Amino acid sequence: MEKINLLQVQQHINDFAGESVYIHLETTNGAYAAHNNESFFSAGAYIRNAQVCYEHGKIVGDGPYRVGLKLPIGWIYAEGLTHFELDELGRLLLAGHGYDGKLAVALEISKTPFE
Numbered sequence: 001m002e003k004i005n006l007l008q009v010q011q012h013i014n015d016f017a018g019e020s021v022y023i024h025l026e027t028t029n030g031a032y033a034a035h036n037n038e039s040f041f042s043a044g045a046y047i048r049n050a051q052v053c054y055e056h057g058k059i060v061g062d063g064p065y066r067v068g069l070k071l072p073i074g075w076i077y078a079e080g081l082t083h084f085e086l087d088e089l090g091r092l093l094l095a096g097h098g099y100d101g102k103l104a105v106a107l108e109i110s111k112t113p114f115e
Contacts, residue, residue: 001095009067012086016111019053022051023050025106026106028043029043052069052076055072057069064080064081078094078106078107082097090110092108
């Protein structure tokens, strides 16, 4: 993955608009390791292979970045994104890594389901 380039990521977001796509959205603040510190409040969200067709999308911010995807009946939104990749399968992979390098948020868009 490389650091987000606003123009490149916006173009990739535009390329998926108006098509039926699969979304993977995940957030975590350390939920996988919360058992190591009982006083640490852990929270997260996870959705995989939600099939949607978004009207348009936008990436904004000065870094970390925010991405919003406008659906006919609402929004998909991810904040804290720092890196991106268009992989060999044509999927747009966006990730937000904390200052410690650990994954905090992921938003992925694909024309085919995620395995």
